[in-house]
Amino acid sequence: MANHATKKNNKYSWAKFKKDFGGWLIMLPGLLLFAFFVWIPLSKNVYMSFFTTIGFDTDQFAGFGQYQRVFNDPEFINALGNTFEYLFWSLIIGFLIPIFLGLLLSETVHFKGFFRISIYLPAVLSGLATSILWAYIYDPNNGGMLNTILQSLGLDPIMWTNDPQLAIPLIVVSMTWKGAGATALIYLASLQSVETTQYEAARMDGASLWTRMFKITLPTILPTISTLFILQIISVMQVFYEPLLITKGSSASMSLLLLGYNYAFDSKYSGTGLGGGGYHSTAGQSAATAVILTIIILGLTAAYFALTKVITRKKK
Amino acid sequence: MKRTRNNFAIGGVMALMLLGLSSCESDTRIEIKLGMWPAPQLTADINMFNIWKASFEEDYPQYQIVPDNYEYAPNTVVSKGQAQTLPTVFQTWFTEPEMLVNNRYIRDITPQLEELNWLSKMDTSMKNILTKDNKIYGVPRDGYGLGMVLNLKQLEYYEILTDYNDDGLIDIHDELGNPLYPTTFAELRTWCERINEASFGDVKGALILAANKTGGWQFSNFAWNFGAELQKINPTTNKWEGYLNSPEAVSALEFIRELALDGLLLNNTSAVYNDWTSFIGSQVCTAFVGNDIVANAVSQGGLELNDIAFVPMPAGPDSQNALFGGTPFVFAANATDEQVLGALRFLEYMGRSPSTSPVALKALEDGAKLSQLKGTPILPSIRPWINTDYNEAVDDIEAQYVNVNMDYYQDFYDTIYDIRHDEEPYFTQGMYSLLDNCLQAVLSQPGTANSYSLLTTANNDFNNQYMSNV
Amino acid sequence: MKKHFWPTKPHQLNTKNDGLITFIDYKSKRFRILYGVIIFLLLVAVLTALLPIGILFLSSYKTTLELYATPFQFFPQLFEFKKIFAVWNEVNFGKYFLNTLIVVIGAAFFAVIINGLLAYGVAIVKPRGYRIAFTLIMASYMIPTVLAIVPLYQSIVDLRLINNYLPLWLMFGANAYYFIIFKNYFDAIPKSLIEAARVDGASELRIFFSIIIPMSKSIIGLVAIFAVTAAWSDFLLPYLVLQNSDLQTIMVLLFLKSSDAQFAPDKLLMLSLISIIPQIVIFFVFQKQITGSTLNSGLKE
16 A cells, blocks of 8 residues: 555656646746846845945945935925825726726617727827826916916916926826726726626615615625725826826925936935945935835735725624 | 859858958947037037048047937936946036046046146136046036026117117117126116016016026026025034025025016926027026027027127125036046047047147137037137137137127126136035925915025925035 | 627617616616716717827927917817928937837737746646745736836846847736736636646647647737737836937837927927827727727736
8 A cells, every 4th residue: 555655656746846847947937037127126125225325336234224314305205295195186086987987888888899999098008108298288387288278268377287286186187097998997897797687686676776786786896996996006106107207207296116216317316325425326215215115015905905804804 | 054153152152251251340449439429400510520520530540439429417327327338428517527426437537638738728617626536537628607698689679778879789888888787686676677567577577497406506696696605614513514594595585586576577487497598589588598508599599699698697785606617528437548538639629628739720610610600609718728829729719700799798708707606516406406496486486485494494405415425 | 890889780778688777777768868978978088088189189280389379279270291201200210110119029029928938837837836936926016117127227237238129028028917817818728628738748838839829819919919018108118228329219219309308399299199109000900809808807816
């Protein structure tokens, strides 16, 4: 009996080893690329955030010095606040619209294809090109499109993206314009998975439209809503291109990721880095900013999972 | 038949191989990449450079000149510097060499300058800016001083200035030679009021910038004239600090705020330095610019040669200063000694060296002729070299080619050497950036902006972020 | 099958049997009005989506003066179609177009092959410890490349790959989103097929190329389209890596011109328009796959 088992084990091992080895070999190119483009740079960032830097090279160990420096920097505090403001506005302006559109789409029988294609189109266009367009629309000088319209109507021009209160909501509008259609189609797919029989049963029980919507439709798409909710949070926290291209990095619109990029790539910060003597660059600060942003995102994600767990447990 | 065809084929293949081999033959010449090569759309300038390039390569066959146009900007220099793809020689601003040296993007060229014997001929003030630890990191190209450019045509239209002696030229001095233009900020304010009234608010008297660090850059000049010292050594701590919120600086900002409050300035907070050419034509009567780009009013702004005058920066309640800056040539850190030497030698062929050899003189003339061709004003320059033969040669050329009514410019050149004031030494671009914010606030909300608190915030930020490193 | 936007069969509200509101509801007038509102709102959405693009198109054809002129005119006064060619020639767009093609084709290639192999490994082969790889890949979904751009840039510099297309191509081979698409698709392949091939003695690699790839044509096409669109729009890494103007892509050109004060605003808008026309074309040609895919890819967390 034992012999039989070990013989079987050996045969199993060798074949499986070949398969395992082959499997890893197949995945090797992909893993190497992920390592080079994602895992190694992220780790290097964490490493670099604990050192002073000259250029992009580490110099001396600095403990949490870079983090202290970052938290003391009013530009960082500003960018932090702004990034959360982006989140706030994007959830208010941009989260419900796709759900609403998805609902509308699922209920039409005419021109469905036309609607789907039209609202999806902005999502495939280059963000750079559309940002240039929105920069022109929002241009706070007399030449901007909106201001030209206002002046034609005899009204005063508005400062649009120069106005600290308006800058971020306006940018969020352009982000919503770009992405709402694609997200709506995801909701559409989810909505189409609701079974007709459920609606029929509800109807037989005399349920009204509102009841049907809230008792059947919404609960069914709730997982999708929930997933897209956290995905949107993760995505908006990383806003980078819009402040760079529409408002050219003004302090009213500066985001954390863009600030981190600037710390590294804008020489106006050179020589102000931790370490003194005029020699040290702010690449370490950039790394610290990136790590902080990552921790915030992971924190929000963890909070989200915990929350959903609590809610599902409560339901039971 | 078959044999000839085969022979043909073999011969063809061999010919191709030879061709391939010969094109593979590596160029053993020393490559010099020029960052100051003109941008692609400036065809006339490129022609001029090509002539110089050909002449240089003929006289020095060991070098090859490669165009590598690079317009310096703080947010592009880092990626190029890190990748070591900066051109062999490129132009930057006087505020930059310290930072570039610290980041190891540019190299020391003292030995090469000694070899060519240029060191003693460099303007001392400019040489100081380029020196660190007794090593020289660049070659000055030119200097510029800030002054005030006037659109005479508009001023005449609104009857601020006239041609009272009927010589066909609008006069900016009276019969006794006293200036009719503002020589103080108080007079400037009066001008703004008159222009604003005469034009019913369509045209403003002055252009105050507030964006892309150009606002802060200009503002530092105004602040000096109100008596401010923006950076100095704190006597108690013996360290350099920023004093952006000194009472004098606050007065300067208040002056601007009051202009904005009374509607005497343009409603534009995103204008940057290069925009002045579009504004000077129809929206403002004066602008604060450097003498090196006054000519752009004609080449880009569409004005006529004698429509503009350029006068000294008005004095403030305290003193009269003109911001003095300039562009130096600096050299990439990974440039070899031979490349540096070659680049310096090419400067001679551009007319940017202290040499008065025939090639150098020809280059100076070429430059002047190009400006003539473009129809742009040719003004005297502020010279980076102090050797007599150079200055005499340039004097000659200027006498020949300067094509403007010097009456409109003489005051500036008479005063600039006395009132020139170097830019603040530390983290200048960062300081300008923070001052931009103050200006933006004051220009967009003059009714509620508090100059003192704005400048205090800027000063705190500046000292915490930047000056704590000195 | 001809493609058109309207349904081939006239759908009547009287026969609508699925969804929240069915034909029973539509018997009442109230609901018919509600349907009208639904269609109206969707038309508003379509208008909102398409209007800015229309603005871009029209504004590109205005002159700079017209752009700033009051009163505001929607249409340019002089519709000179040739303006596209003028701007094209002025910036030498052809060179950038070619470079972009090189980048997107390489990107699509690596996106398909590398991510496909990865997904194959995780979904089908499942070697021991594959879960580690899977978790690490999914973790990178949450953290974007931009966060790590500084060390990445330095690595590229150290490997002397500046002014080289290779980093741009290879970056698309490390994409968690494409990986997920492939993985979901491969998960649905009947295991019996694979087992049969294994029994026949085929190596895993052979299985991938001779069985999986031929039956994944549609999903390969989908990932390729996504990669092409993304690579076309990609700007940060190309901007940093391609410093030699002979190698630069369209987006790099667009960015450089947008920060160039000398480049007129109307030309900038025209350039933006020219840059997105290929994307619009690709979208319309492949719209069925693109909009249909969102129904398939799903979202697994």
